[in-house]
Amino acid sequence: MKKLINSPENVVLESITGLGAAFSDLIKVHTNPNYIIRADAPVKNKVALVSGGGSGHEPMHGGFVGRGMLDAACPGAVFTSPTPDQMFEATKAVNGGKGVLHIVKNYTGDVMNFEMAADLARAEGIDVEAVVIDDDVAVKDSLYTAGRRGVGTTVLAEKICGAAAESGQALKEVAALCHKVNANGRSMGMALTSCTVPHVGKPTFELPEDEMEIGIGIHGEPGRTRMKLKSADEITEILLTPIIEDLPFKAGDEVLLFVNSMGGTPLLELFVVYRKAHEILTKSGVKVTRSLVGPYITSLEMAGTSVTVLKLDDELTKLWDAPVLTPGLRWGG
Amino acid sequence: MKKLINSPENVVLESITGLGAAFSDLIKVHTNPNYIIRADAPVKNKVALVSGGGSGHEPMHGGFVGRGMLDAACPGAVFTSPTPDQMFEATKAVNGGKGVLHIVKNYTGDVMNFEMAADLARAEGIDVEAVVIDDDVAVKDSLYTAGRRGVGTTVLAEKICGAAAESGQALKEVAALCHKVNANGRSMGMALTSCTVPHVGKPTFELPEDEMEIGIGIHGEPGRTRMKLKSADEITEILLTPIIEDLPFKAGDEVLLFVNSMGGTPLLELFVVYRKAHEILTKSGVKVTRSLVGPYITSLEMAGTSVTVLKLDDELTKLWDAPVLTPGLRWGG
Amino acid sequence: MSNISAAQFFAWIERYAAHIAEQKDYLTQLDAAIGDADHGANMHRGFQAVLAKKDDLQNSDIGALFKGVAMTLISTVGGASGALYGTFFLQASTMAGTKTELTPGDFASVLEKGLAGIVLRGKAAIGDKTMVDALQPAIKAYKRSIDSGESLEQALSKAVSAAEEGLKSTVPLVARKGRASYLGERSAGHPDPGATSTVLLFRSAAESLT
Amino acid sequence: MSNISAAQFFAWIERYAAHIAEQKDYLTQLDAAIGDADHGANMHRGFQAVLAKKDDLQNSDIGALFKGVAMTLISTVGGASGALYGTFFLQASTMAGTKTELTPGDFASVLEKGLAGIVLRGKAAIGDKTMVDALQPAIKAYKRSIDSGESLEQALSKAVSAAEEGLKSTVPLVARKGRASYLGERSAGHPDPGATSTVLLFRSAAESLT
Numbered sequence A, B: 001m002k003k004l005i006n007s008p009e010n011v012v013l014e015s016i017t018g019l020g021a022a023f024s025d026l027i028k029v030h031t032n033p034n035y036i037i038r039a040d041a042p043v044k045n046k047v048a049l050v051s052g053g054g055s056g057h058e059p060m061h062g063g064f065v066g067r068g069m070l071d072a073a074c075p076g077a078v079f080t081s082p083t084p085d086q087m088f089e090a091t092k093a094v095n096g097g098k099g100v101l102h103i104v105k106n107y108t109g110d111v112m113n114f115e116m117a118a119d120l121a122r123a124e125g126i127d128v129e130a131v132v133i134d135d136d137v138a139v140k141d142s143l144y145t146a147g148r149r150g151v152g153t154t155v156l157a158e159k160i161c162g163a164a165a166e167s168g169q170a171l172k173e174v175a176a177l178c179h180k181v182n183a184n185g186r187s188m189g190m191a192l193t194s195c196t197v198p199h200v201g202k203p204t205f206e207l208p209e210d211e212m213e214i215g216i217g218i219h220g221e222p223g224r225t226r227m228k229l230k231s232a233d234e235i236t237e238i239l240l241t242p243i244i245e246d247l248p249f250k251a252g253d254e255v256l257l258f259v260n261s262m263g264g265t266p267l268l269e270l271f272v273v274y275r276k277a278h279e280i281l282t283k284s285g286v287k288v289t290r291s292l293v294g295p296y297i298t299s300l301e302m303a304g305t306s307v308t309v310l311k312l313d314d315e316l317t318k319l320w321d322a323p324v325l326t327p328g329l330r331w332g333g
Numbered sequence C, D: 001m002s003n004i005s006a007a008q009f010f011a012w013i014e015r016y017a018a019h020i021a022e023q024k025d026y027l028t029q030l031d032a033a034i035g036d037a038d039h040g041a042n043m044h045r046g047f048q049a050v051l052a053k054k055d056d057l058q059n060s061d062i063g064a065l066f067k068g069v070a071m072t073l074i075s076t077v078g079g080a081s082g083a084l085y086g087t088f089f090l091q092a093s094t095m096a097g098t099k100t101e102l103t104p105g106d107f108a109s110v111l112e113k114g115l116a117g118i119v120l121r122g123k124a125a126i127g128d129k130t131m132v133d134a135l136q137p138a139i140k141a142y143k144r145s146i147d148s149g150e151s152l153e154q155a156l157s158k159a160v161s162a163a164e165e166g167l168k169s170t171v172p173l174v175a176r177k178g179r180a181s182y183l184g185e186r187s188a189g190h191p192d193p194g195a196t197s198t199v200l201l202f203r204s205a206a207e208s209l210t
């Protein structure tokens, strides 16, 4: 295992310490329990947004804390849901009196731990709503399973709901908006290589030089299918086709196209994928009006990409364009 | 070779096409010859900034085109300097009548090709100045060699000089400022793994599982020395010590600390390095007042990091803070 | 039939921590195949934290012991197993209350309360390929044995066998809960990591409660 | 002694393009050791682009031929070699002018003009471990041979040998120019890629100009 770390035990703590030192103007890092909050938290009379999940997906979520996005993020161990006490403490720390929204990616551990934290917070009189993001079309949606995973749409939901909270919306409204984003976003990912979890020390899976994993999650969990390596254009089509069919996206739709690096794939390649995805959507009459391209929801150093398409309307577009000031995403005044 | 590409021949063209599609509000991509310019170029009565170099270092330089930074970028083949006609055409396309600054990384090919382009532009009556960035302390500085390589400080120079040009400074002033940034910035990098140049198809060098390359360049060119893998803290010290000694940075200095990913190293690890670099500087009485952390000047998918330290004064700090609106770097109104 | 003391329950926890420590790479490996390669690390982190509270825990009544284990797991493990094993011990503690020893029959009720907590939290049923596939038959076998007058030793040994059978039954299953469910058909052919750690829980009990 | 026609010079360029195509992986491999693994790809890209202009170039006078080669290399190669070989042919073209054949003596002057361009642009001297280490001795050997009345064939063969000697001399050198200079001492022990492609240039000449 070749990593820039000191020890698997300390990597998360040291990393968030670095994050805090680099962005002390935007965020505050609390340790034991670990959580990251806006420098100006709690913001009075604003709905607070709390997210979290295993570490290893940086900049998500810690890098999305700041004005116009999250109020707090709870980093778990690598690829392991954070614990209820982290979420509970973070929730208390950012509650500005207008309630707290938990944005939860749909993984059994995350969901259960956030439920426990919400119970604790509600017991203290804090108004908590939770929205579970489950946008990964690689997984069959079913009432009888854990359902779809939460992936790329999470980033978009955090940005858009963050802007809504900033604009003064009430908890119920922000939660409804979060459901709307989730309902309109679809994602699918693939891997060229495995990642290596620090405390495991070797790759989670073995992928021969000429094969790739389609429908991969963000934890190195195996995907839908393994197949021979193909060209970027073919891969993009393999990812985008089930996304388009699922919502379905149709001619006339305006969308945000988010092409994400799993961590190890550089921008040079990511824009090759973006180009083809843009072309496929445009050819089907879907208009790409907003874009995000880069490593935003990663899986350690895994090489690969995921594509997320979010159907936009005027409300979502306006909220997407609103200013955001976080370590990982910033624009506007 | 596992890459998200269609063919080594087309990767640069397809990638910049994707870049242009994703950021059509900010930039325009011209092909044959290939260059990327601001959407609103030429900007009348503003010094124009042109940079360029081999591809494979994304987001540099194409991702730094936009308001407050570059007016044009010329992407060469992967790791190969662009050609004079690209630079010449780009120079003509962005010249707003106040002259053009070429920001050139110190590589023989880049320097010579930019010289040829400047000759062509001057022959057409365009006022061109060129500043060569050579900040890599891994390489011995000498009059009798090609001198130091241009690495991380290039990103900072492009941002800072872009802001100065935006504020209306004259060509001579912006060029002097660029020299000043170069004189106050120092960098050093290391690699955990090799990158693979697409048209070569196999790693540029072999690095055993337990070794790393110190003083690596951004083209997979071998570094100063190869040694056994060490902890992130030790590696950070190995990179930072020669940087601090070279300028030298001393107690009381205010600096910008830039911790860069070579491409394959994820943020989780990068912030571990940042943390230690911040600690070392702070302990030596050097005050980190600005930071940049992420993959900004990369070497394809190489895993590794580089550290750049830039001594700041009020002028540089103000220009660093000024708004920037490019695909790769954006903040402010 | 002899009762089980608080000290024995503490020994159970210690023994389990030791089993987990020994098997952590194996558990993680199982999780790598159908999950995210952390089950061993998760459980180990949690039970090492429990051991660190030894001084407090070994002098507690049984309810306080289980509650201490529960809170420690909940606050240090994360993931599905943190919530689930945490809930198991939390519910178990409410049933054990301030007692300092349990009859083998009391222990059956404590286990059933813990299981009910897991089912409420995780909504898994037999056949979903989770820890429930080992836990539920193990508790059932234990209770039936105790109810029919067999010794604690016999009952625990039957629980272990039932857990092992349950674990074995998970191999061909297609997961319907937890991360493994994302794999669909590809999850078949692998034992469930959580069911595997549950077998160790009963093996530890058999080794320390009699 | 017979003159060299424009057609022969065109054949030289074609021959060189073929050598480069054949050796491109080797050249790149040499560049991987002490540079950035692109010299073969660079030269190949450039000379393929030159071949694509065959229709124009094969009917040009010698100056126009060399200028066409120069401009094509300059606009398609990039890197040090694009600027340097481009400059070489550009300067050579100014010396050749509108002639349609050159005496072997004229050709010496053309080569010397090209070399001067490279030196002016790149500022390398003998011993810096660059293409100059092969180019300069090759041209010197050629000229001395021609000046002493030897045949074109003999002169070119001596040029090839001198280029090869020059290439060999680069192996132990520590580079002082170009990318390889970043390596300092570590650049010693490897042949210079540009000197290697220069040997091919003279080998091509020997194979096509007589």
Ligand SMILES: Nc1ncnc2c1ncn2[C@@H]1O[C@H](COP(=O)(O)OP(=O)(O)O)[C@@H](O)[C@H]1O
Binding pocket: A079, A080, A081, A108, A109, A110, C031, C035, C036, C038, C039, C040, C042, C043, C078, C079, C080, C081, C082, C084, C118, C121, C122, C123, C124, C129, C130, C131, C132, C177, C178, C179, C192, C193, C194, C195
């Ligand atoms: N809904 C559920 N009900 C019961 N057990 C579950 C459920 N979901 C997952 N599990 C158990 O949790 C185990 C995985 O635990 P672990 O790997 O530590 O957590 P995570 O899945 O969050 O990484 C699975 O092997 C399974 O036995």
Ligand SMILES: Nc1ncnc2c1ncn2[C@@H]1O[C@H](COP(=O)(O)OP(=O)(O)O)[C@@H](O)[C@H]1O
Binding pocket: B079, B080, B081, B108, B109, B110, D031, D035, D036, D038, D039, D040, D042, D043, D078, D079, D080, D081, D082, D084, D118, D121, D122, D123, D124, D129, D130, D131, D132, D177, D178, D179, D192, D193, D194, D195
């Ligand atoms: N200043 C110089 N003068 C002469 N030749 C040089 C100089 N710098 C580099 N070279 C030659 O260029 C060759 C490298 O060419 P190439 O790999 O195509 O370009 P780059 O170094 O830009 O990648 C070297 O092997 C050397 O022979």
Ligand SMILES: [Mg+2]
Binding pocket: A054, A079, A080, A081, A109, C036, C038, C079, C080
């Ligand atoms: Mg997990």
Ligand SMILES: [Mg+2]
Binding pocket: B054, B079, B080, B081, B109, D036, D038, D079, D080
């Ligand atoms: Mg090159």
Ligand SMILES: [Mg+2]
Binding pocket: C031, C035, C036, C037, C038, C039, C079, C179
């Ligand atoms: Mg797991």
Ligand SMILES: [Mg+2]
Binding pocket: D031, D035, D036, D037, D038, D039, D079, D179
């Ligand atoms: Mg080269």
